[in-house]
Amino acid sequence: MKRFLRGSFLRDNGLSAGFGAMFLAALVGQAFAGQADFNHRQLVEGGSPVTLLQYVTSSDFAVNVAENWQSEYLQFFLYVFATVWLVQRGSPESKPMDQIGTESDKKQKTGRYATEDSPEWVKAGGWRTAVFSRSLGIVMAVIFLLSWTAQSISGLSVYNAELIADLQDPVSWLGYVGSAEFWNRTLQNWQSELLAVGSLAVMSVYLRQRGSPESKPVGTSHAKTEESG
Template identity: 40%
Template sequence: MWRRNGLSLVLLALMLLFLGGQIAAGLQVYNDELQRHGSTSVDLWHYLVSGHFISATFENWESEFLQMGMYVLLTVSLRQRGSAESRPLDPAQEQERVDEGPAPWPVRRGGIWETLYGHSLAIAFTIMFLLSFALHAIGSWRSECVEKRLEGLPPPGFLDHLFSSTFWFESMQNWQSEFLAVLSLVILTIFLRQKDSPQSKAVQAPHSQTGD
């Protein structure tokens, strides 16, 4: 099991580790803020359903799913000469490797099922992005409502918050950083190598080589 699924297991463990750290630190920060305004602290459960936690978590998830979904779609038709992250420039050089064994059932069924399966990765990232965006918007609005009440001000309506500069600042600051990270990977794999990594070209490969 470890040999077949080690990468997924380690990534899941790291995600849970840092999510736990975010929860512990976020709970402390949130309670400190409440106490500064003369309000009572909340327990772990009430923090997990608070706008503070929901907004912070799904604000980041939203940008990650946007990054990966757009990356999947852009690499379908766009190329970068010399990058390990690009498909070959010449379609004649491109061969899709298929291991021996039965094809997935949507392929065997054909028709609409095969069409949906052929785009299922982009569809999945789109759905996860939209769900994360919605939860970020709701959490961010609830968080701002709490802040306004602590300051003795009327809370904003949901649509007022959704179209506010505050909400879009939260989103855009993460979106731009995600595309910067992808751009860095695309460009740096032209010139730099990491031995034995599937994200890198072979150490001996020339800078002009694209893809594997």
């Protein structure tokens, strides 16, 4: 098995391939479970069941997917930017205590310190280097905003369908994003993601996972910062 994987695509892209496969499996599972739950509610309320294709193209499915995506990418966006300025003594998730901030060009290999194998936008200088220097956080923020927008639009459709079924007037998009229903959906996801990130930063100070880059080496002092094993 090791010989097969050595130098292969799966070996070189194991994390992305593994998590990509698990993501697709979970998404398919969510589609089937969501359809079953939706059809149950439809039958209880005297409605008609829908096919799997009808369900995965519905607002009900879209809002459930988008509200999770937006909270995940908010977490990544905040973490990418926060770790520039915030540190946690003893955590492998943190920079050393004396390196708070965007760091020097020499440390980051930008400007005259760029090397031959540096990305083209780093060697170009000017606005391209400035953008590339923040590209990870920018992309995370864009995906968050897009998924948040998708959640608000699909959630509005579901919410208005419920209001109409109860013989109430539908609301506008602004009315929905200012409603308790929208923020209840949103904040219950945000708080769980922020708790998970904060917990990892603190737990990794005192706990270990042998061989994981998210953990310090097993025998490393609790006080040692920015060392992974």
